Amino acid sequence: MNMVELIAQYPLLAALVALVGLGAPFGALLGYAAVRFRTEGNPIADQINEILPQTQCGQCGYPGCRPYAEAIANGEAINKCPPGGQATIQALADLLDVEAPVLDEEHGEEKAKTVAYIREDECIGCTKCIQACPVDAILGAAKQMHTVIASECTGCDLCVEPCPVDCIDMIPVEEGLQSWHWPLPQTASRNLDVIASDASPEERAA
């Protein structure tokens, strides 16, 4: 029987055959491409962990950044990291392709970066802070004065609480001559908007 006749007789069958005929090779092609051009990407939790600030402070409610990264990968909210602040939330939102929420204040506020400092003459050498430090940035031994390796301190605050004599201060990292730089200019329209009275309350106060 002629092919054309067959198609004319059973259009449904012809359509089905055509679909399968197209589907099979294209499916094969896609499958091949998937295998051939597979990119060995980081698992998503690793990528999230890259973005988190690694303060290991636990303010998110997880015992460190890695666990929080894994929790985010499993659907936890991305706005629970105060040390990272809005920048980290934005980066996470970009990575996960979601809308960036504001920081969940329940877990703390975004503060200036700090470094722990032990008032050494008050330290009694109890080693409690050493045990609390998530990044081993405190040096010392029992009954010996302790000190913080400032360059390794993440400013997580975790050593402050356990100190029985309250001799640990969190000192904000000061902006020095070396770290100073020109800020991004206020956009012109922004300045002008202030004139046009839709300024935010802070701006009006300022």
Add this chain to the structure above:
Amino acid sequence: MRRIHDFHGGIHPAENKLQSLATGIRPAGIPSQLILPLAQHIGAPSQPLVSPGDRVLKGQLIASAAGHVSVPLHAPSSGQILAIEDRPVPHPSGYSAPCVVIECDGRDEWVEEPSGIRNYRACEPSALLEKIRSAGIAGMGGAGFPTAVKLAGKPGAGITTLIINGTECEPYITADDILMQERAADILAGVDIMRHILKPQEILFGIEDNKPAAIAALKTAAAGSDVEIITFPTKYPSGGEKQLIEILTGKQVPSGGLPADIGVICQNVGTAVAVRNAVIYGRPLISRITTVTGDAVTAPGNFEVLLGTPMAHLLALAGFSAEKCERLIMGGPMMGFTVSGAEVPVVKTTNCVLAPTTREMPTPPPAQPCIRCGLCAQACPASLLPQQLFWFAQGKEFDKLEQHNLFDCIECGACSWVCPSHIPLVQYYRAAKADIVKQRRDHEKSEQARLRFEARQERIAREEAEREAKRAARKQAAEKRAELAAEGGDEDPVQAAIERARARKTAQQGTAPANTPDGGVKQLAALREKLAKTEQRLALSREAGEDNKIVTALEATVQRLRDRISAAEQSPAERETP
């Protein structure tokens, strides 16, 4: 005739150079106070060697170089150290930084007649470099990179071309121009020293064609030498190191690289004079030529000024009217920065103090939206797309910024100058660059924190595992004993343990010689020997004057040994029956 190459972009701002060229170099005299920031150069700040109250003489070393990329600092005049404290320094932040403050006595006494190397050609380059290093010379064109470090270069990187930068493309500034006019021979002497150090195949002296007097002076001074004086059309920023290299050689410095990578080294004319003074006369860098100009001064001109002189002193010499001036700029109008006040000092990199009137440089109007006119892209000497960079900087799209080569931007300001919308483009780029650098640093730091955290977690886990293993081993042993006890029938396990302990003890004592009279004697001899040795060490320690603690400890040991010996001597009989 050498072929002059052109570079992309560039602008022609009003030159405004004539004002400050009316008179020659004038001495600025000795101010009552000199304020010397410890960081006048790129690199680690110098370490002060003096303390408040000290009297210092002109040319005396007052701060030493801290590391390789650093320079020492010398007292520009004689006087007393008033303080070493934070003072406002010339920096766009307006912050204060550590400075050595000298109260001048006006006597200007030299520390000693400095000795130079007249016959430097017979000297090793390393000796000359040492001379330059100890003179505290940092690039005088504006960047302030330690000159000795630059001249020493990377080992193995052959320098084929030495370029002397007499371009001075910034409007208003004429410090290099007047130096070339008046001291061309000094410059060429400095160039000759650098030739001896670098041994380049060619020396190119680049100068813009808007300085005919300087060109004539240089040509006369360079007659007969192989230094090529090359003039080229005036265009900003042809004095930028990378641009000048392209103009003179046609080569481009690779992105992220140094001129030395293509065998080129650039030195400013002011640096050449400083090198000459350091090598031939042994004089450290304590003064420089600075242009004071702008409509807010009535007598603009060039001054030979001691480093550390407050700008107010210089401005007063030039007839400054503060009420007309809204911004005070160190450097030129294109790349200079505003300083916090006239009390900041002139430093090694201060080529110009610009005091414009408000009319001359009005406060910029608010920026209008970018209309993508592309004038900035036409003006950019680095062939970037400033309007795209602006767009990305606003959105903080750091990846895109790097992809569009933000870090090749030399911040010359040509894009902002042409921008019809008055957008402060350079500020956007500066902020974006700093943000990217900070982000990189933060990321490095967080990476470090992550590694430490993981190492700690691992350690805790390991310790836990070890404890667990020990506990398990103990438990197993106990079970085994229990089993053995059960096997042994009626024998009490506790009794058995005691028995075992006793047996062990006996075995130990069996090896100890004290059990026998003969053994007692042996032990006594051993103790005596030990005592003798300890006493010897104690005597040695006392002689050497060692730490008290060690002496006390040794004394205690000696006492203990004596006690034991006497005990052993007294009651050998008791010891025989344990």
Add this chain to the structure above:
Amino acid sequence: MTLIRISSPHAHGSDSTASVMRRVLIATVPGVIALTWFFGFGSLVNIIWASLVAVACEALALTLRRKPLGFYLQDYSALVTATLLGIALPPYAPWWLIAIGVASAILMAKHLYGGLGYNPFNPAMVGYVVLLISFPVQMTAWAPPRGLGEVPGLLQALQACFLPAQYDAVTMATPLDMVRQNNSLLLEDLWRDPLFGRWAGIGWEWVNLAFLAGGLWLLYRRVFSWHAPVAMLASLGLMAALFYDGGSSASGGSPLFHLLSGATMFGAFFIITDPVSSAVSVRGRLIFGALIGTLVYLIRAWGNYPDAVAFAVLVANFSAPFIDHYTQPRSYGHSKSGGQP
């Protein structure tokens, strides 16, 4: 006086957005004079009415967007859009047609996208295309040029605009229409029609030359670079030359005819040079201009519309970001392959 802290550079060139826009306005003067001479006061009335509507629309949009009026109205951008649209529209167009066109341009094409500097499409051309699609009859009614008909005076022009019902417009096909509709005559024969003038149509050739003059002045004043206009004219001329078969009835017309008729010069120097919606780099502008030139010829020769600058420009606007992406210039210190030399 306290010293201010401000980032360099401290000096600034004398150009401002307003001065750039003013120069564009000034440069349209010769073209507008030519239009007025050959076609009467229609175009002038168009421009004035369009400007009034444009300023009103701009003010409305700025008020709604809570932007300061004075600051943004100073940049003349609305006037430029209105003037360009007024020139592009047929003379003696009714007032509502112009108002709709201007409103589409200012409100839709400009402010809905974020105002000046953010519009991906040329506002004047968006307004023009909206009208061309919505009101094809009014939009294709051109007046006869001086010499072929009575040229209306100012009063008639005002009447045509504001009391269109009482005005009996005389319209005539343009040379581009004639060539487009011609399917039987050799071009040589077609050219016997007095409409065609010396090179490209009575009036049209002079109008184009006048816009060319204005454009050259803008080039001299460095308001824009030569790349896009030259690329457009070159590609249009090249296309016309390629398909000019000596003048058969199927021919699209000589290169000279294409260069000097319709909106060619106006488009080349006043429309495609709109910086906001065009490509930016030098190579990008060459490609952008060439694309428009090619598209203009394609649409003129085989498309449904006799003139094509508006459509060509909008299509090119679409591709501008893409062109920009692939024509990023080689920066200093980078080798041609994108790495380092």
